[in-house]
Amino acid sequence: MKDDQYYLSQAYLEALKALNHDEIPIGCVIVKDDKIISRGFNQKEETFLVTSHAEINALNKACKKLKTYHLEECVCYVTLEPCLMCASALIQAKIKRIVYGAISPKNGACGSFFDVTTLSNLNHYPLITYISDEKCKSIISNYFKNKRLTKEKED
């Protein structure tokens, strides 16, 4: 049986795809019964869609594949802490667990900027696991560092 770290490394491979598309590098995989059933990476710039985050892309693929919007038996592995939109979508899908590898201090809705599970009256509460992962952390911090350096050179 593969462990959380393995699936997080698979989410990281998706983040690399986003990087190759010059998108903010965030990747996600959805796992059911110890199998990856869908993959997604951030494609906001490419698609113009505000909802085209890694989690939503993977989530929608999983819904289509399983022909249901209830993913009670599924786990979401994502390189960066989900934002409020994505965390809410995952909760509505009744996802069993959310595992992420880097904190998003400004936008993370699983404990940083906000903790969505503190809301009462949600109809589902996923388990949330943060695993401090060097690759997940460095891919996003390096991306923004490079963007800043490029901007400084341009100014």
Added chain:
Amino acid sequence: MKDDQYYLSQAYLEALKALNHDEIPIGCVIVKDDKIISRGFNQKEETFLVTSHAEINALNKACKKLKTYHLEECVCYVTLEPCLMCASALIQAKIKRIVYGAISPKNGACGSFFDVTTLSNLNHYPLITYISDEKCKSIISNYFKNKRLTKEKED
């Protein structure tokens, strides 16, 4: 120039479409420069997608049409108070205003179940207007009333 009530009645027409598809009847239109640029209705059952809410469907169509995920000049008219996922998506799109015609006590994230605008550090705060609209209220309450009656007959 058309008023909020007019655009809310257009959102209601979208909710009727959802009803005809046997979906929870919620409809939405996105307006820019006094013109409807996109329409959407709830299609969760049909598509299996957890994100296929009226607002997200209309929002994504607007993003595609304008080739941007920033809709600063746009107003979202929706028959029912947006949920947390949709409210967050609309905020990320920097939508100017959200206008809704019926309160969603259990799931509404614009003042009922939760008020998303109470969060500090959002990078955008849309204006939110609730217009108590009989048609918007009755279409959703009748839908659930009928579902309950059908269920009681079955039991």
